[in-house]
Amino acid sequence: MTTQFACAGIELELFRYPTQQASNLQAWDAADEHLIKHLVDVQQSAIPTAILNDSFGALSCALVSIEPQWPITLETDAKTSLLGCQYNLQHNQLTPASLHIINSREILPKHTQLVLMKLPKNLHYFAQQLARLSAVLPAGTQVLIGAKAKSINAALLSIIEKNLGTASASLTWKKTRVITCVSDGKPRELANPVSWKVDELGLTITNLANVFAANKLDIGARIMLDNMPKGDFKQVIDLGCGNGILGLHAKQCYPNASIHFVDDSDMAIASAQHNWQHNKLDSDDDLPQGVFYWDDCLTHLPAHISPDLVLCNPPFHQGEAITDHIAWQMFVDAYKRLKTGGILHVVGNRHLAYHVKIKRIFNNCTTIASNGKFVILQAKK
Ligand SMILES: C[S@@+](CC[C@H](N)C(=O)[O-])C[C@H]1O[C@@H](n2cnc3c(N)ncnc32)[C@H](O)[C@@H]1O
Numbered sequence: 216m217t218t219q220f221a222c223a224g225i226e227l228e229l230f231r232y233p234t235q236q237a238s239n240l241q242a243w244d245a246a247d248e249h250l251i252k253h254l255v256d257v258q259q260s261a262i263p264t265a266i267l268n269d270s271f272g273a274l275s276c277a278l279v280s281i282e283p284q285w286p287i288t289l290e291t292d293a294k295t296s297l298l299g300c301q302y303n304l305q306h307n308q309l310t311p312a313s314l315h316i317i318n319s320r321e322i323l324p325k326h327t328q329l330v331l332m333k334l335p336k337n338l339h340y341f342a343q344q345l346a347r348l349s350a351v352l353p354a355g356t357q358v359l360i361g362a363k364a365k366s367i368n369a370a371l372l373s374i375i376e377k378n379l380g381t382a383s384a385s386l387t388w389k390k391t392r393v394i395t396c397v398s399d400g401k402p403r404e405l406a407n408p409v410s411w412k413v414d415e416l417g418l419t420i421t422n423l424a425n426v427f428a429a430n431k432l433d434i435g436a437r438i439m440l441d442n443m444p445k446g447d448f449k450q451v452i453d454l455g456c457g458n459g460i461l462g463l464h465a466k467q468c469y470p471n472a473s474i475h476f477v478d479d480s481d482m483a484i485a486s487a488q489h490n491w492q493h494n495k496l497d498s499d500d501d502l503p504q505g506v507f508y509w510d511d512c513l514t515h516l517p518a519h520i521s522p523d524l525v526l527c528n529p530p531f532h533q534g535e536a537i538t539d540h541i542a543w544q545m546f547v548d549a550y551k552r553l554k555t556g557g558i559l560h561v562v563g564n565r566h567l568a569y570h571v572k573i574k575r576i577f578n579n580c581t582t583i584a585s586n587g588k589f590v591i592l593q594a595k596k
Contacts, residue, residue, distance in 0.1 A: 216241055222248040223255035225277050227307050232271055232299030233511065238540035240533070242299065243273035245389035246361035250331055251277045253359065253385070253393050261285040263326050267344055268292075268333040270534060272300025279309045287311060288327065292319035292340075292425050294479050295511045295533075318481040318509075319344075319425060323351045334362035336535055338374060339406075340425040340482075345378035345396075346403040352379075354400025363535075364392045378403055408486070413460070416440070416467065418494050420458050423482035427457040427530075435528050435562045435589050436460050442584045442591050444560050448472045448524040452552070454513065454545050455479075459487025461526045462505065466496045475520060477508045484509045512541070513548035523557040525549040531567060543572055550576050553596040561592045 216239045220227040229242040251274065261282040266274050267290045278285045291297045297316060304311065315324070330348060335341050348358060358379060362371075364387045372394070375382040380399040384392045409430045410421045422429055428436065439461055448469045453462030456476040466474050476487045484507050491497060491505040508516060527549065529542035542563070549559045559577065563569040565585065570592050573580040577594035584591040 218242065220273060222277070223252045225251065225255075225280050227273070227276050227280065227303070229271060229273055229276065229303050230299070230306065232295045232302055233514070233544070234302065236540045236544065238536075238538050240536050240538060242271040242303070244270075244391075246333060246363060246391040247273040247277075249385075249388050249391045249393050250274060250333075250359055250361040252388070254278075254331075255281070259329070262328040263324070264288070264329045264331060265290060265323050265327045266331045268296075268335050269300060270296055270333065272296070272303040274331055274333075275300050275311075275314070276303050276307055276309055279304065279311045279314070280307070283310060284312045286313040288315045288317060288324055290317050290319060290321075290323065292481050294481070294509050298511060320423070320481065320485060323348065325351050327352060328356060330356065330358040332358060332360045334360055334366055334371075335425070337425055338371070339429060342374050342378050343406060343424040345375060346405050349379050349398060349401060349403040352398040352400070354398060356398045358396040358398060360394040360396065361391060362394065364390050367392055367394065413440075416464055418460070418463055418490070420460060420490055421486060421493065422458050423486045425480055425482040426486045427480075427483065428460075432460065433457075433528065435564070438584060438586060438589050438591060439526065439528060439560075439562045440464050443468050444524065444558055444583075444593065446524070446558075450520065450522040451475065451524045451526065452477060452513070452520075452522045452549070453487075454525055454527040454549060455529055455541075456487045457483050457528075459490045461528065462487065463490060463494060463496060465524070465526060466505070472524075473504065473506065475506045475508065475516070475522070477510050477513065477516065479509075479511055481509050512544045513552050516552065521552060521554050521557075523554050525553060525557070525559045527559065527561045529561065529563065529569075531564070539567060539572075542567070542569060546572055546576050550596060555596055557596050559594045559596075562589055563592065564588060565590050
């Protein structure tokens, strides 16, 4: 894995976040380079620019290295992207004069004159991002979208035209293209969040656009719900909570427990919090309440939180990349935080062989349930 970024005369050293991770993945891709090369080729001046979906800050760092005064608004749903961008700016001794950071639900500033965007994996979220842009961008504003050439087709261009304005794609360079969209100045309505019921638990789940398991219960989560551990748990963490389904059911199983929800996605945390309130799990003020953290695994969890149960349905990809390094980090963080005697309760695809990792960290691992595809594993600290 290289950390040396060199493109269009800009040289940086860029890391993923966290910088120490069990993966060989790089902090940027050729679509980042293509966007930057395009800006340099057209001698783009430093006008107020919004950057969306900047994986680990390659785009932000490049703009600041071209011109420290470049006014930038960085919008991100992933905490790891935000932390990665901050790390890489500092590591490259870049001090932006005007960097404004917002999450994926905040309103973009009205004075935005240019948008740089990486195509996210989730096209439903992409459509929603475009519709949000349509509410603030004056007619004629350029939105440059970097993507792999193989992801660009008529259906994608029609999503862009439906939600923002006309679009055309550049020639291919390093297997990527830059789509130029020109906003038409007509604000679009945002699609409503998707809701569905888990009848047997009496829960209604509502998901914002970038949340895992968009319109139905994940099959891994289903087998977890059917196999919750027995015990009088007092402090539970739903690690990688998505819409919060595991933590919500934990509150039904262990009414005296405080439940801590953690996710890298801001929209996931907002959805979990909404679902907690909407399902009235905080109705009894005397009982501990739900607590919500937008974070990378358990990195910034307050020091006094030491759970007796961690529930975890780990991700096996980050953006486009298939990887098990986040699962690894989640298991290590869970081990560090659990009380002695506390339990990590994990669901995973059988072929991911999480038991090998868990056994290395905890020195024990028991299979609690399995079906053809999934296993539930448990380890005790
Ligand atoms: C497989 S989903 C599970 C969601 C939910 N718990 C369920 O069972 O339906 C994994 C979740 O982990 C989150 N995630 C990914 N990377 C993370 C990280 N570094 N820290 C915390 N959460 C992360 C994803 O946003 C996603 O919501």
